[in-house]
Amino acid sequence: MxxxxxxxxxxxxxxxxxxxxxxxxxxxxxxxxxxxxxxxxxxxxxxxxxxxxxxxxxxxxxxxxxxxxxxxxxxxxxxxxxxxxxxxxxxxxxxxxxxxxxxxxxxxxxxSSSVMFIIRRDLWDQGITTLEKLTEWKRPDGRKPIVSVSSLGGTNHVWSSYYMETMGLDQKVTWIGTGNVDTMLGSLKTKQVDVLVSSLSLLNDSKEQGWGTLLFDGTDETIWNKYIGGxxxxxxxxxxxxxxxxxxxxxxxxxxxxxxxxxxxxxxxxxxxxxxxxxxxxxxxxxxxxxxxxxxxxxxxxxxxxxxxxxxxxxxxxxxxxxxxxxxxxxxxxxxxxxxxxxxxxxx
Known part of the structure; x- marks a missing residue:
């Protein structure tokens, strides 16, 4: 070597x-x-x-x-x-x-600056306001909630799955990769996914368009230090x-x-x-x-x-x-x- x-x-x-x-x-x-x-x-x-x-x-x-x-x-x-x-x-x-x-x-x-869980606005309005409530909810076809990341194994997935794993929730959702900015936002807009894990810029745009809102902020320093330690x-x-x-x-x-x-x-x-x-x-x-x-x-x-x-x-x-x-x-x-x-x- x-x-x-x-x-x-x-x-x-x-x-x-x-x-x-x-x-x-x-x-x-x-x-x-x-x-x-x-x-x-x-x-x-x-x-x-x-x-x-x-x-x-x-x-x-x-x-x-x-x-x-x-x-x-x-x-x-x-x-x-x-x-x-x-x-x-x-x-x-x-x-x-x-x-x-x-x-x-x-x-x-x-x-990490890109572990923001962005939930569909319609689900938030139904009262799904925590990760725990998300995992208790089922899609109309009976399947588990779908959580989108840019790519399976990428930054969003590694860190968001760790949070969910620590909370005992990681097996209660389905993880999929949806690619670049346009396709990530598009999957949220069209309700193909229920939560998008990404950064502040995508959160802001999804809120402005009325597609999504913040469910859990894994970038927050207090939350980060609680689960990660520094x-x-x-x-x-x-x-x-x-x-x-x-x-x-x-x-x-x-x-x-x-x-x-x-x-x-x-x-x-x-x-x-x-x-x-x-x-x-x-x-x-x-x-x-x-x-x-x-x-x-x-x-x-x-x-x-x-x-x-x-x-x-x-x-x-x-x-x-x-x-x-x-x-x-x-x-x-x-x-x-x-x-x-x-x-x-x-x-x-």
Whole structure:
């Protein structure tokens, strides 16, 4: 198993230090493919890096490609059709479990921003106002309630199923994946599903259209701390070890551009962030996106680090029967050298 070590990262920094200081790239004229699941602000670091030219300044002719879901994003990375993906941290774990040696390059957040249970408005009006009441209700054909997530095994599913499992309710609903923003909202509008688990932007749009309302907010800090216990790396930028080995300088350029985007987000307003990423999040309204961006600023990991305590908190969610993921250690999953080098080049 090959590793990109701290020493080799520092060699790259030393070799490229003068170029970085002058604003020139580490990786000159390289093509890149960055994959994101769906068109929502939670993936804004990649959007910002593209729109502000950070990829270009790093010497990357970079294309951002929508995967369609977290699982599809993982598949694209696994097939080496993409260089870096963004999604639930369980995706690189799944890659490693399947012999592909997934690697986390940097975490995105400290808790999930997309575990909002959005119930059909007509069901809420009937008095179904808690998760417990939802699971006691039956569809007209006698079947269990249908809960929609973007993809089975993706972020929404992993974390929402953990909440339901902890409450003893996970087997009392049927889980399905419904894909991108338009299809997720469409399934709620047409009553094909009873609950949609997603982010604040979709909640806001569904409320404005009269299709849905909030049933349970798994993103709320008090609720999160009650069930999860504190900071956890939920979303991450990830790749394959083979991709790192093929061109570590190119990988460093990616991480440095995304690190710069993270720091830019920290110092700019939700309106400024939205105006920057708007071409990527046009499926939902400006008002909905700004609400979500505001919430994201509270959970973003601006240090982009994963400590042992945070990893340990996540283990009870990641390594359970529902995910089927065999336990991994931080050393076996995380490649911190790139973000360490990026911090040295562009101190926060």
């Amino acid at each position: 090959a590793y990109f070590t701290r020493r080799s990262a520092l060699k790259i920094v030393a070799a490229g230090g003068a170029a970085i200081a002058s604003g020139r790239a580490w990786a000159q004229d390289k093509t890149g493919r960055v994959i994101y699941p769906v068109a929502v602000p939670v993936y804004q670091t990649q959007f910002v890096a593209d729109r502000l030219g950070y990829f270009k300044e790093a010497g990357l002719d970079c294309k951002l490609i929508q995967g369609g879901s977290g699982v599809k994003t993982r598949e694209i990375i696994a097939s080496a059709q993409g260089d870096i993906g963004i999604g639930d941290i369980t995706h690189p774990m799944q890659l490693s479990n399947r012999g592909r040696n997934g690697r986390v390059l940097m975490p995105v957040d400290t808790r 900071k956890v790396p939920v979303t991450a930028h990830f790749t394959l070890q083979a991709t790192i080995d093929k061109d570590p300088a190119k990988m460093q350029a990616f991480v440095t551009a995304i690190w710069r985007a993270t720091q830019w987000i920290k110092t700019h307003s939700p309106d400024e962030i939205h105006d920057t990423i708007e071409p990527y999040v046009g499926s939902t309204s400006r008002a909905a996106n700004i609400l979500e961006i505001t919430a994201l600023q509270k959970v973003t990991d601006y240090d982009a680090s994963i400590d042992a305590a945070a990893f340990a908190r996540g283990e009870k969610v990641w390594f359970r029967e529902m995910t089927g993921i065999k336990p991994l250690t931080p050393a076996g999953l995380v490649s911190p050298s790139f973000i360490e080098a990026a911090r040295k080049a562009y101190p926060a």
